[in-house]
Amino acid sequence: MTEEPALELLGLGRTFGSLAAVDDLSFTVPRGSLLALLGPNGAGKTTTVQMCEGFLRPTSGTVRVLGIDPWTHADQLRPRLGVMLQAGGAHASARTREMLDLIGHCSADPLDAGWLLEELGLTSVARTPVRRLSGGQVQRLSLAMALIGRPEVLFLDEPTAGLDPAARHLVWDLLRAARADGVTIVLTTHLMDEAELLADQVVIIDHGRAVASGTTSELLGDERAHLRFAATAGLDLTLLLQALPSGYTAVEVRAGHYRVDGDITPAAMATVTSWFARVGVLATDLQVGRRSLDDVYLDLTGREIRA
Amino acid sequence: MTEPTTRYAPGTFTPAPRRASAWRMASAQTRFELRLLLRNGEQLLLALVIPIAALIGLTKISVIDLDEPRIDTVTPGIFTLAIMSTAFTSLAIATAFDRRYGAAKRLAAAGVPRWLLITGKIAGVFIVIVGQLLILSGIALLLGWDPAGSFAWALLMVLLGAAAFGGLGLLVGGTLRAEAVLALANIVWLVLVGIGGVIVPLSSGGLMSAIGQATPAGALSHGLRDVLQFGTAPSLTSVLVLLAWSILGWLSSIRWFRWQ
Secondary structure: OOOOOOEEEEEEEEEEOOEEEEEEEEEEEOOOOEEEEEOOOOOOHHHHHHHHOOOOOOOEEEEEEOOEOOOOOHHHHHHHEEEEOOOOOOOOOOEHHHHHHHHHOOEOOOOOHHHHHHHOOOHHHOOOEHHHOOHHHHHHHHHHHHHOOOOOEEEEEOOOOOOOHHHHHHHHHHHHHHHHOOOEEEEEEOOHHHHHHHOOEEEEEEOOEEEEEEOHHHHHOOOOOEEEEEOOOOOOOHHHHHHOOOOOEEEEEEOOEEEEEOOOOHHHHHHHHHHHHHHOOOOOEEEEEOOOHHHHHHHHHOOOOOO | OOOOOOOOOOOOOOOOOOEOOHHHHHHHHHHHHHHHHHHOHHHHHHHHHHHHHHHHHHHHOOOOOOOOOHHHHHHHHHHHHHHHHHHHHHHHHHHHHHHHHOHHHHHHHOOOOHHHHHHHHHHHHHHHHHHHHHHHHHHHHHOOOOOOOOHHHHHHHHHHHHHHHHHHHHHHHHHOOHHHHHHHHHHHHHHHHHHOOOOOOOOOOOHHHHHHHHOHHHHHHHHHHHHHOOOOOOOHHHHHHHHHHHHHHHHHHHHHOOOO
16 A cells, blocks of 8 residues: 555635635645544535545645545546535435445445445335435435445545434444544544544634644643633732742633633642632632643634534 | 444455446446436326327317327327427436435545436436337327338437437536526426427428427427428428537536536
8 A cells, every 4th residue: 555645735725706715724644544624614624625525626735635636536536535425415305225325336346235224223214215314314324325435535524413422423433443444534523522532633623724733632732630710801810820839820711711720739729719719709610621622622713613 | 542343343444445337337327317217206297197198188189280190290299298308307307406415416426427427317318218209109009100201210300309408408407506497497398398399280481480490399399290290301400400409508518517
């Protein structure tokens, strides 16, 4: 196997009129790894994936999938990809099994369609027209269509959107198994837990630009705990910093939301709460925790990712 | 972050993509489209029920004045109706909804090249037209139809007609929104039934007849009557008009067709 990366983006950009949907995006996905493209709706995730699949022409930069230009050599590349379209792409009046068989026939040696349906819990609706499937069932059919051709690279656009928790775990198991078997997976999601649980690498995009990228542990920083609290905006933190031992930092992340970084021991906690008493502040929310991708995103953009 | 999974044997998903042969892809696509068609009531109505009803009705009920034997006058018009319904109206609507559902894109994503997608569609249209003409011919023969002329000329006209309507069907279905296509494809069908010599043969002379003759329906019905009713070669005008529409439809489709 030649070892060019599965996916390589270099300064990739796409504009629609005057809107830059994707702007100067660069990252590399090694073979057999899972990258999560994380961001709120409208961040440019789907546009990025569509350029990787050869459905959209980049307006700047380059993208190579398995060393191939997806726009100019789509016919050569696509048989090696497994694609899950956001719109699904299943014909509304086709039956579930019929639709999967059709896609299976595009491959010379597909996975067994009956087995795939069974694994994804779709056997009971194999003869049901797509228009009568639930959103979650359509989503699983869409995943089956992406997998059936034994692809080298899987592009999954929000694979677990609309799935109930049980189905979501089923899909996660399946994706882990596929990655363990050497499939490269690129998935878009706005679910932090999904990215945190599955991804070797996370790229957080917002307004078409990468605001952060790295392995999950890189993004989350070291294991040091932090303390967050919510109180009235604009508090003077000088007194607090004086009360705490050196090495602690305290910042107002955004109006009324504060974070104290450092070794959050019971003593440090007591210091913080006694400072509340001294300055006469009632914290409305106080929590100690490891950073999550939610925090990373919030710190970077000042917005909830699920906005 | 890899947790061991016991659910799947290692190697279950090992990459081994191999593109199917063009034949396997095209035949799967054509079978798929034919099955959808046979299950779709409106499409069947358009493809068979209306033409059969018109064939029997126009032959048996003499409200409209037609040359005797009525069945010989009626049949070429009904063939035109059948070809127009399938190659234009049905194809346009099916293409528009494929685009709406992303079904064409789904196939493209699975590695079906563009030319093969079109080929699969066209193959489906041809199979349906062959089926329609066989059934309609059978019924017409039972009603006493006595076709004149050469089979080769008739075949040429059918192919030219299908090419002209098919190109226009792809153009309409491949450029407009699904709802617009649904309306337009049916309106055009109705107008062409009205002015294209489908029911009453186009008379020679007169403005309406000249306009009718310039439409693909008029050219096809006229050409088919030349061959099947009068046993002559199709008029050069009919052949040229169908050729012109074919070229216009296909070139415009290549230029403006959108997959989504």
